[in-house]
Amino acid sequence: xxxxxxxxxxxxxxxxxxxxxxxxxxxxxxxxxxxxxxxxxxxxxxxxxxxxxxxxxxxxxxxxxxxxxxxxxxxxxxxxxxxxxxxxxxxxxxxxxxxxxxxxxxxxxxxxxxxxxxxxxxxxxxxxxxxxxxxxxxxxxxxxxxxxxxxxxxxxxxxxxxxxxxxxxxxxxxxxxxxxxxxxxxxxxxxxxxxxxxxxxxxxxxxxxxxxxxxxxxxxxxxxxxxxxxxxxxxxxxxxxxxxxxxxxxxxxxxxxxxxxxxxxxxxxxxxxxxxxxxxxxxxxxxxxxxxxxxxxxxxxxxxxxxxxxxxxxxxxxxxxxxxxxxxxxxxxxxxxxxxxxxxxxxxxxxxxxxxxxxxxxxxxxxxxxxxxxxxxxxxxxxxxxxxxxxxxxxxxxxxxxxxxxxxxxxxxxxxxxxxxxxxxxxxxxxxxxxxxxxxxxxxxxxxxxxxxxxxxxxxxxxxxxxxxxxxxxxxxxxxxxxxxxxxxxxxxxxxxxxxxxxxxxxxxxxxxxxxxxxxxxxxxxxxxxxxxxxxxxxxxxxxxxxxxxxxxxxxxxxxxxxxxxxxxxxxxxxxxxxxxxxxxxxxxxxxxxxxxxxxxxxxxxxxxxxxxxxxxxxxxxxxxxxxxxxxxxxxxxxxxxxxxxxxxxxxxxxxxxxxxxxxxxxxxxxxxxxxxxxxxxxxxx
Ligand code: NAD
Numbered sequence: 001x002x003x004x005x006x007x008x009x010x011x012x013x014x015x016x017x018x019x020x021x022x023x024x025x026x027x028x029x030x031x032x033x034x035x036x037x038x039x040x041x042x043x044x045x046x047x048x049x050x051x052x053x054x055x056x057x058x059x060x061x062x063x064x065x066x067x068x069x070x071x072x073x074x075x076x077x078x079x080x081x082x083x084x085x086x087x088x089x090x091x092x093x094x095x096x097x098x099x100x101x102x103x104x105x106x107x108x109x110x111x112x113x114x115x116x117x118x119x120x121x122x123x124x125x126x127x128x129x130x131x132x133x134x135x136x137x138x139x140x141x142x143x144x145x146x147x148x149x150x151x152x153x154x155x156x157x158x159x160x161x162x163x164x165x166x167x168x169x170x171x172x173x174x175x176x177x178x179x180x181x182x183x184x185x186x187x188x189x190x191x192x193x194x195x196x197x198x199x200x201x202x203x204x205x206x207x208x209x210x211x212x213x214x215x216x217x218x219x220x221x222x223x224x225x226x227x228x229x230x231x232x233x234x235x236x237x238x239x240x241x242x243x244x245x246x247x248x249x250x251x252x253x254x255x256x257x258x259x260x261x262x263x264x265x266x267x268x269x270x271x272x273x274x275x276x277x278x279x280x281x282x283x284x285x286x287x288x289x290x291x292x293x294x295x296x297x298x299x300x301x302x303x304x305x306x307x308x309x310x311x312x313x314x315x316x317x318x319x320x321x322x323x324x325x326x327x328x329x330x331x332x333x334x335x336x337x338x339x340x341x342x343x344x345x346x347x348x349x350x351x352x353x354x355x356x357x358x359x360x361x362x363x364x365x366x367x368x369x370x371x372x373x374x375x376x377x378x379x380x381x382x383x384x385x386x387x388x389x390x391x392x393x394x395x396x397x398x399x400x401x402x403x404x405x406x407x408x409x410x411x412x413x414x415x416x417x418x419x420x421x422x423x424x425x426x427x428x429x430x431x432x433x434x435x436x437x438x439x440x441x442x443x444x445x446x447x448x449x450x451x452x453x454x455x456x457x458x459x460x461x462x463x464x465x466x467x468x469x470x471x472x473x474x475x476x477x478x479x480x481x482x483x484x485x486x487x488x489x490x491x492x493x494x495x496x497x498x499x500x501x502x503x504x505x506x507x508x509x510x511x512x513x514x515x516x517x518x519x520x521x522x523x524x525x526x527x528x529x530x531x532x533x534x535x536x537x538x539x540x541x542x543x544x545x546x547x548x549x550x551x552x553x554x555x556x557x558x559x560x561x562x563x564x565x566x567x568x569x570x571x572x573x574x575x576x577x578x579x580x581x582x583x584x585x586x587x588x589x590x591x592x593x594x595x596x597x598x599x600x601x602x603x604x605x606x607x608x609x610x611x612x613x614x615x616x617x618x619x620x621x622x623x624x625x626x627x628x629x630x631x632x633x634x635x636x637x638x639x640x641x642x643x644x645x646x647x648x649x650x651x652x653x654x655x656x657x658x659x660x661x662x663x664x665x666x667x668x669x670x671x672x673x674x675x676x677x678x679x680x681x682x683x684x685x686x
Contacts, residue, residue: 005033007041010183012048014041023061024054026102028073034106035075035083042087049186050091052084052110053179058097059119060106065265068130068256077102077134078249081109085197090189094182095119095170100158104169105132108139111194113170114182115161121169124156126225128268129261129640133252137232138244139196143168145204146233147212153229154216201237209234221506223640225255259650263642267632270625270643274464275457277622279440280450286398288455292317292368294385296327296358299402300374302430305334307372308352309431310458315368316358319375328358334431365392370455372424374402382406383414390415398448400424401439404475405526408441408468418443422452425472426461427634428518435634436461441468462633469620474630476620477644480611482523484603485511486541487667490585492592493600495561496573501597502604506638513571514636515544516560524548538670543584547577606663608644609656613674624649624679645679653680 004020004027016037018024034052041047054060067073075083084091084106093099093107096116104121107113115121123132123140131137132153141149144167152159152167161173174181213230220226228251235244255261291307292315293300300316304327307314316331318324335353338344357364365371371393373385382401389399399421401411412418423439436459438452449465456463466472471479485498489512499510515523524545534540547560554560562571585592608631615621628643637643648656656676664671 002029002033002036004029005037007037010051010179011187012046013051013183013186014044014047014049015051015053015179015183016041017053017055018060019055021056023098024056024058024103025062025064026060026077026106027064028067028075030060031075031077031080034080038080038083038087038091042089047089048191049089049189050087051094051179051182051186052091052106053094053182054097056097059093059095059099060103061098062100062124063102065128065268068128068265069262077105078245081106081134084109085193085195088193089191090186090193092182092186092189094178095121095161096178098158101125101132102134105134105136105139108136108143108196109134111189112172112185114172114174114178114185115164115170116178117161117173117175119161119164120158121161121164122156122158123153124158126154126220126223126229127156127264129223129225129258129264130255131225131229131232131248131252133249133256135197135245135248137229137248138236138241140169141201141233141236142196142199145202146237147204147208149233149236150209150212150216150230153233154220154226197241224258224260228255260640263640263646266625266642266646267628267639270629271462271633273623274462274626274629275453277449277453277465279446280453283446283450285451285454286369286396286447288369288398288451288458289313290315290368290370292365292371294318294365294371294373294389295375296324296330297374298428299426299430300372301327301330301334302428302432303372303374303402303426304356305331305431306426306459306461308355310460311355312458313355314357315364316356317362317364318358318360321360324358324360328356331356362388362392365389365397366394368393368397370398370400370451372400372402374426377404377406379406379410382411386411386414386421390417396420398422398451400452402426405471407470408439409443412441412443419445420448422448423466423468423472424452424455425466425474427474433634434460434462435474435630436463437472437474437630437634438463438465439468439472440465462629464626464630464633465622467618467620469615469618473615473621473627474634476615477608477611477627477631478635480607481604482511482515483541484607484663484667485600486543487539488595488600488603489543489581490541490588490590491595491666493595494573494581495577497595497597498600501600504597505601506641508636512561516554516562516564516571519554519556520544520548520560521553535670539668541584542587543581546580546584550580552577602659603663603666605644605647606656606659607667609648609676609679610660610663610674612645612648613676613678614672616678617675648676648679653677 006017008015020030090111092112093110094114096119099107099121123136125132164170165173232248291312293304294317296316296318304314304316335349339346339349401423408423412421422444425437427433427435436456453463495512499513502510552559555564558564563574612627621627624645628645631637631643632639
């Protein structure tokens with residue numbers, strides 16, 4: 001045995017306790033300890049049965065992901081499960097907290113499963129680009145049937161104990177005394193084994209399997225892990241258990257070292273790191289319960305919904321009644337939509353709406369622990385709002401701005417308490433998008449930063465801390481990317497070719513489709529306001545301005561880079577746009593050239609990597625991996641590609657240097673080259 005596993009006794013039942021805080025991860029020490037414990041008690045004739053359980057808050061909540069990047073040390077998880085299955089005594093898994101991934105596979109290797117109500121169970125491997133590699137794809141279908149197993153494994157869904165009981169994933173659910181119930185279960189088995197491997201896979205018709213597979217492939221974007229998982233599960237019915245098990249393991253071994261799995265593991269660790277910040281580590285977050293949102297427009301309404309969902313009491317404030325009514329209508333119709341779609345009970349929707357108070361009476365700000373401003377993007381308007389908030393908010397209340405571009409320090413300077421001011425940059429729609437950029441102003445105190453990070457957790461958002469700078473992390477990288485795409489437009493590619501190439505790479509939407517969706521006038525106004533600061537010799541693409549001048553502001557006007565029959569309708573190429581582009585090329589004497597998709601993707605990624613190097617050098621982003629988290633969670637960058645920093649690191653420093661020479665030449669005057677080598681420095685984890 002090891003320090004992580006001990007054996008206790010409950011009469012004639014041996015209780016094997018896994019004690020590997022904080023999550024009882026299935027590390028090699030745990031696996032070694034389990035094999036030793038099973039061997040030891042198997043040899044004790046007085047032992048009648050065995051219970052395996054976790055100490056602390058959970059069963060095995062998952063595997064040690066670091067291990068997946070290297071050769072896996074023996075004993076492997078399949079070896080542990082084999083020891084359990086070949087052990088002569090019945091083994092009962094007692095589950096609480098989480099039994100996920102390898103943890104649930106271990107439980108499936110046991111002869112029975114008893115779970116405490118509220119336990120979450122599941123096989124999330126596919127979300128990490130791999131498949132369950134210790135029999136999960138073989139044992140689960142023997143309990144749930146093949147179609148259900150396909151849906152569970154391919155989505156990586158986490159199922160609560162009660163639902164898991166209905167699906168057959170656990171045998172008994174108890175509300176207390178898990179250990180007592182598991183010991184009783186082991187005793188009741190009277191020394192008889194009940195291995196899942198010995199059961200037949202429930203019969204079902206091919207149609208059901210095809211339907212489940214098609215749905216899983218669609219939802220999983222046909223990714224290799226999804227395909228492999230389906231193959232493995234289906235073979236549970238067509239091959240012997242041992243053959244299918246061996247094929248599953250081989251597929252797992254091949255996938256775990258694939259680029260995709262490495263990229264997804266990278267994102268996993270990057271997201272975990274981004275949620276921490278050294279400056280917040282020693283600070284105590286301020287308690288939050290009441291939130292005031294100022295401005296009930298697109299963002300304010302979304303932020304209010306996000307706060308209601310997280311259990312906060314919300315006060316929504318506006319400058320006039322009409323705007324307030326529009327905002328409240330937005331929130332009501334959101335909840336009505338959820339109810340109509342059968343996704344929320346009416347009583348739950350009413351409870352949420354019951355915690356919302358909408359008013360034009362700003363004295364209500366006095367009751368708030370946190371105020372989030374989401375008014376027009378105008379420094380003067382924001383400063384006026386913050387001056388007013390400063391005079392009403394209670395001492396210690398946090399004053400946050402959802403600004404996208406305004407200087408947070410200039411906003412904070414309009415208050416007497418800049419230490420309490422922070423940026424909370426939500427993304428649209430604010431109740432859906434996971435990313436929350438937390439902007440740390442020059443004076444923002446450490447406990448306010450800690451509160452921001454904790455708030456993100458409560459809102460179930462992914463935080464990334466940015467320094468105060470124009471566009472913070474995300475919009476600044478996105479602007480460099482979009483600029484490069486405009487260069488390519490000018491050089492010969494069409495909007496539809498660029499969008500299609502980047503969507504084929506995996507972006508949720510190409511940059512021109514995104515521009516049409518958010519409205520071309522936003523960037524137009526921005527360009528106009530920055531016109532005086534632009535380097536006169538820098539390359540400037542006039543095409544977007546020409547489209548705006550022609551009244552083509554995107555979807556909302558039925559035309560932008562594309563034509564639309566209706567706001568939600570499909571995009572169609574428009575010959576008029578080609579004429580605008582041709583005229584712009586002619587004006588500059590550019591002869592259009594054929595560009596291949598590989599160039600489009602490479603230049604886009606290089607532009608991001610270059611801007612990232614600048615952001616890191618300026619100290620706006622703390623670490624390269626934060627940039628990946630921002631792009632994946634806020635800008636539709638394909639998660640399975642790991643983010644632009646992961647891509648850059650994979651390419652290698654020499655190739656990147658050459659690439660950047662090439663990009664600089666193509667981009668023309670005004671291209672600012674970043675020092676890409678810092679992406680490769682030891683402290684830049686990717
Ligand atoms: P919006 O125009 O939809 O809403 C702004 C609301 O603020 C309006 O309802 C307006 O009546 C109200 N308002 C204006 N001045 C006010 C004042 N003095 N007091 C009270 N209310 C006032 O704008 P939006 O898209 O919701 O953007 C709001 C903020 O969020 C901006 O700073 C914007 O940059 C930022 N933001 C927007 C997005 C986006 O995609 N729309 C994304 C991230 C951040």
